[in-house]
Amino acid sequence: MTSDSFLALGGLVKHFGATKALDRADLALRAGSVHALVGENGAGKSTLIKTLSGLYQPDAGAIRLDGTEVTIDGPRAAEALGFRFIHQELNLVPHFDAVGNAWIGRRHPRRGPFIDRRAMRAKVADVAARIAPDLPLDKPAARLTPGQRQMAEIVRALVDPARLVVMDEPTSSLSEGEAERLHAIVRQLSAEGCAVLFISHRLDEVLDLCDSYTVLRNGRTVGAGRVADTSRAGLVAMMSGTAGVSPSALRPPQPQHPEEAFAESRLEGRTVDVQQKLPGTDALRPSRRPSGPPQDVAVGALPGQSKGRAEKPVLATDLAFGPGDSRFAFSARPGEIVGLYGLVGSGRSSLLKTIWGATPGRGLIAINGQVPGHGPAGRIAAGCAYVPEDRRREGLANALSIESNLSLAHLPDFRAFSPLPMPSRSKIRNFARATGARLRLVAGGLDHSPATLSGGNQQKLLFGRWLGRPIRVLLVDEPTRGVDVGAKAEIHGEMRKIAADGAAILMATSDIEELLALSTRVLVLHAGRLVAELDGPSLTRAAVVAAAFGHAPDEQMPPSERSA
Amino acid sequence: MILLRRYGTLLALALIVLVFTIASPNAFGSMSNLVNITQQMALLAIVAIGATLVMVLGEFDLSVSAVVSWAGIAAAALFAAGIAVPVVMIVVLVSAVAMGAISGFLVARYKVPSFIATLAFGTVIGGLTFWVSNGATMFSGIPAGFRDLGRGTLAGVPVPTLWLIGVAVVFWLLLDQTEFGRRLYAIGGNREAARLVGLPVRRDMVVAFALCAALAGLAGLLLTARLGSAHPTGGGGYLLQAYAAVFLGMTAFREGEPSIPGTLVGAAIIAVVSNGLTILGVPSFLQDLLTGAIILAAVLVRNFGRDGD
Numbered sequence: 112m113t114s115d116s117f118l119a120l121g122g123l124v125k126h127f128g129a130t131k132a133l134d135r136a137d138l139a140l141r142a143g144s145v146h147a148l149v150g151e152n153g154a155g156k157s158t159l160i161k162t163l164s165g166l167y168q169p170d171a172g173a174i175r176l177d178g179t180e181v182t183i184d185g186p187r188a189a190e191a192l193g194f195r196f197i198h199q200e201l202n203l204v205p206h207f208d209a210v211g212n213a214w215i216g217r218r219h220p221r222r223g224p225f226i227d228r229r230a231m232r233a234k235v236a237d238v239a240a241r242i243a244p245d246l247p248l249d250k251p252a253a254r255l256t257p258g259q260r261q262m263a264e265i266v267r268a269l270v271d272p273a274r275l276v277v278m279d280e281p282t283s284s285l286s287e288g289e290a291e292r293l294h295a296i297v298r299q300l301s302a303e304g305c306a307v308l309f310i311s312h313r314l315d316e317v318l319d320l321c322d323s324y325t326v327l328r329n330g331r332t333v334g335a336g337r338v339a340d341t342s343r344a345g346l347v348a349m350m351s352g353t354a355g356v357s358p359s360a361l362r363p364p365q366p367q368h369p370e371e372a373f374a375e376s377r378l379e380g381r382t383v384d385v386q387q388k389l390p391g392t393d394a395l396r397p398s399r400r401p402s403g404p405p406q407d408v409a410v411g412a413l414p415g416q417s418k419g420r421a422e423k424p425v426l427a428t429d430l431a432f433g434p435g436d437s438r439f440a441f442s443a444r445p446g447e448i449v450g451l452y453g454l455v456g457s458g459r460s461s462l463l464k465t466i467w468g469a470t471p472g473r474g475l476i477a478i479n480g481q482v483p484g485h486g487p488a489g490r491i492a493a494g495c496a497y498v499p500e501d502r503r504r505e506g507l508a509n510a511l512s513i514e515s516n517l518s519l520a521h522l523p524d525f526r527a528f529s530p531l532p533m534p535s536r537s538k539i540r541n542f543a544r545a546t547g548a549r550l551r552l553v554a555g556g557l558d559h560s561p562a563t564l565s566g567g568n569q570q571k572l573l574f575g576r577w578l579g580r581p582i583r584v585l586l587v588d589e590p591t592r593g594v595d596v597g598a599k600a601e602i603h604g605e606m607r608k609i610a611a612d613g614a615a616i617l618m619a620t621s622d623i624e625e626l627l628a629l630s631t632r633v634l635v636l637h638a639g640r641l642v643a644e645l646d647g648p649s650l651t652r653a654a655v656v657a658a659a660f661g662h663a664p665d666e667q668m669p670p671s672e673r674s675a
Numbered sequence: 676m677i678l679l680r681r682y683g684t685l686l687a688l689a690l691i692v693l694v695f696t697i698a699s700p701n702a703f704g705s706m707s708n709l710v711n712i713t714q715q716m717a718l719l720a721i722v723a724i725g726a727t728l729v730m731v732l733g734e735f736d737l738s739v740s741a742v743v744s745w746a747g748i749a750a751a752a753l754f755a756a757g758i759a760v761p762v763v764m765i766v767v768l769v770s771a772v773a774m775g776a777i778s779g780f781l782v783a784r785y786k787v788p789s790f791i792a793t794l795a796f797g798t799v800i801g802g803l804t805f806w807v808s809n810g811a812t813m814f815s816g817i818p819a820g821f822r823d824l825g826r827g828t829l830a831g832v833p834v835p836t837l838w839l840i841g842v843a844v845v846f847w848l849l850l851d852q853t854e855f856g857r858r859l860y861a862i863g864g865n866r867e868a869a870r871l872v873g874l875p876v877r878r879d880m881v882v883a884f885a886l887c888a889a890l891a892g893l894a895g896l897l898l899t900a901r902l903g904s905a906h907p908t909g910g911g912g913y914l915l916q917a918y919a920a921v922f923l924g925m926t927a928f929r930e931g932e933p934s935i936p937g938t939l940v941g942a943a944i945i946a947v948v949s950n951g952l953t954i955l956g957v958p959s960f961l962q963d964l965l966t967g968a969i970i971l972a973a974v975l976v977r978n979f980g981r982d983g984d
Contacts, residue, residue: 467871469870469871486873487870487871487872487873488873488874488875489873490873491872491873497871497872499868499871504865504867504868505865505867505868505871506865506868507865507868508861508863508864508865508868508869509865510863510864510865510931510932511860511861515857515860515861518857519857519858519861519868519869519872519874520872520873522857523854532853532854532855533852533853533854534852534853534854534857576872
């Protein structure tokens with residue numbers, strides 16, 4: 112497989128102090144191929160890419176381009192060789208449009224002493240017409256969707272002819288539809304003879320899109336070949352070094368009375384947590400399909416809880432959410448993991464933030480039968496917990512230690528002497544130790560910054576900080592984005608454990624495999640509207656995707672009616 | 676090298692003291708002068724401790740010097756009207772707290788960048804101060820009992836030093852040992868994350884700004900007590916020096932985080948350099964030059980050390 116490759120990396124070794132980040136890594140790329148580079152976090156993918164982009168110099172080994180050995184001594188050299196890199200965190204200037212961004216760092220065309228904006232635009236429009244004709248060229252990057260930003264990056268990469276485009280987790284922040292769009296662009300690049308090196312944790316995507324692959328483990332190439340000759344299980348086995356497969360086949364038990372789920376969700380009476388009054392708010396009207404005579408939400412009681420032993424919902428909402436007068440009404444019981452799916456922009460994250468009290472909202476929420484207090488603090492007091500989407504921006508304070516981050520959410524639990532608001536360091540330390548052990552946290556030390564942790568371990572921290580007290584409701588936004596296979600399985604296991612301990616979990620994810628593996632029931636949002644609820648036999652990949660794209664046959668039909 | 680990076684600022688302080696002691700063993704190195712330095716640094720350090728709280732949040736309060744001046748003038752004006760000492764002190768401190776709370780509210784609620792919010796509001800306070808004082812120094816009617824709060828000694832320790840010790844202990848406890856302090860560090864570390872885990876971000880920010888202004892107000896009172904007069908720009912020198920002390924302090928202990936012990940070290944460096952150079956008869960323009968160079972050097976040493984991380 113090396114004979115027809117234009118780029119070959121052979122026996123690359125790279126040390127960082129005592130650790131070997133690369134240990135005889137090989138990689139061969141054919142022109143016009145879409146090549147997957149897979150491996151767990153820490154397997155050496157990033158180091159390999161940085162070697163290719165000239166940021167690192169290998170300690171041993173050779174990079175051959177068209178049969179001759181080359182040294183890449185910096186990003187400029189990589190650029191000159193025709194290598195382009197699209198990083199996981201996009202690097203666009205937010206107030207520049209796609210055209211301005213495409214020309215950053217290049218020699219701008221000039222007319223006399225002035226920058227020739229028309230020529231700039233013409234050149235970029237040329238590339239965009241080929242690759243992404245629907246990309247708006249005049250909008251500042253800040254106002255583009257994540258998918259469009261990715262396209263703008265790709266367009267920028269192709270303004271000068273490219274031979275190789277490296278994409279690091281390009282679809283991790285994209286919805287299914289946007290990911291499809293990106294895949295089409297990748298295929299287009301490949302058809303034009305440009306090789307694409309595609310790094311992804313989503314194996315179904317790799318199997319679907321790529322024609323060849325290389326697997327890294329502990330810095331070493333442990334497998335390579337044609338995608339057609341392997342399978343998901345084969346890739347996982349190579350990545351993990353064992354035949355062991357993650358326990359995602361295991362599904363939690365179904366809730367006992369799924370048909371009640373919607374019927375019980377109607378809450379009448381008190382408004383909840385109106386942080387900022389929206390126009391016309393006084394009318395939190397009784398639901399259009401009342402499930403009985405209107406009742407007040409008495410503390411400790413939910414309407415319709417007449418089923419005796421049948422477990423009461425721990426989370427019930429009836430929120431004004433989405434366009435027009437549409438509502439988001441549902442309830443969840445202990446032990447349930449309810450998946451929330453939708454394209455980017457469908458409102459998953461803002462829905463979770465509204466339930467969490469971090470965004471102003473209008474409507475009713477009951478946690479464990481009670482209307483919770485104001486804002487996140489009120490939700491926490493009611494036994495609710497939240498894992499945000501973006502761990503770096505919304506989750507962790509890197510200037511603080513790991514243990515401080517773990518203790519933040521419920522500092523008063525760590526008082527040395529309960530009337531005094533003075534936390535005890537040893538109590539925090541003990542909690543951090545226990546939590547770290549439970550989550551199998553891999554950290555240099557609990558007093559280190561969370562920035563020193565891998566993505567998977569950072570994600571574990573976000574779950575860990577809620578483990579000190581009983582969780583009744585867990586809201587999770589993207590539980591495992593950008594997390595390696597091993598940590599993903601551990602986080603999934605932890606979520607099942609939290610559910611089994613009596614919590615209801617509402618999980619938004621754009622990873623459809625994760626959605627199907629974990630959820631007992633799936634709610635699908637389309638353009639802010641709850642368009643489908645799927646469970647049991649109706650819960651299939653095809654049904655979820657169809658609903659997310661707005662192809663659902665019905666709107667807001669309760670499952671009992673639909674399945675009848 | 677790690678030692679130098681970690682404790683470089685402390686070593687620098689020790690080194691500076693050593694050099695001055697050798698250069699001027701009798702004048703600088705005498706016990707009475709060293710005690711005197713603690714008195715000279717007291718007001719600066721009190722202002723800087725307040726600034727530390729706001730810096731922990733990752734914000735600035737550029738109105739501190741305006742509040743110092745305001746407190747002095749307001750106190751002098753009230754004394755001139757014949758109002759009793761405790762009432763004056765309470766009214767002045769409450770007015771300072773209100774000013775800080777307004778700044779904090781602008782920053783926390785309306786997300787005005789603190790740099791510009793406090794610069795503008797500080798200008799407003801400065802205008803108010805000039806209005807009340809007619810731009811003149813005020814010195815009539817300041818009672819001797821009040822003046823004793825800012826001068827003299829108690830059990831052999833200068834009174835301003837005692838104020839500093841009290842303030843430092845209280846605010847060290849507040850910042851280092853309480854939930855409030857931990858929340859401030861968390862808000863400074865990642866405000867959005869703090870909000871999402873239910874911390875009362877806005878309230879804590881307002882309180883931090885209010886406490887910062889309260890300390891500036893206290894410094895203004897003590898300044899007027901020490902001088903026996905108040906000038907409408909009397910606090911002007913404290914702004915840059917206070918932040919210099921906080922920044923120096925950030926290089927002293929914890930990784931880059933503002934802390935009360937650090938700020939004390941920073942204020943001590945500034946005071947020692949100024950005192951030592953004055954004793955050696957160095958002209959004041961050279962003093963400014965050296966003080967600025969020391970601050971730059973301390974920050975540079977830290978950042979050099981960080982390159983490898």
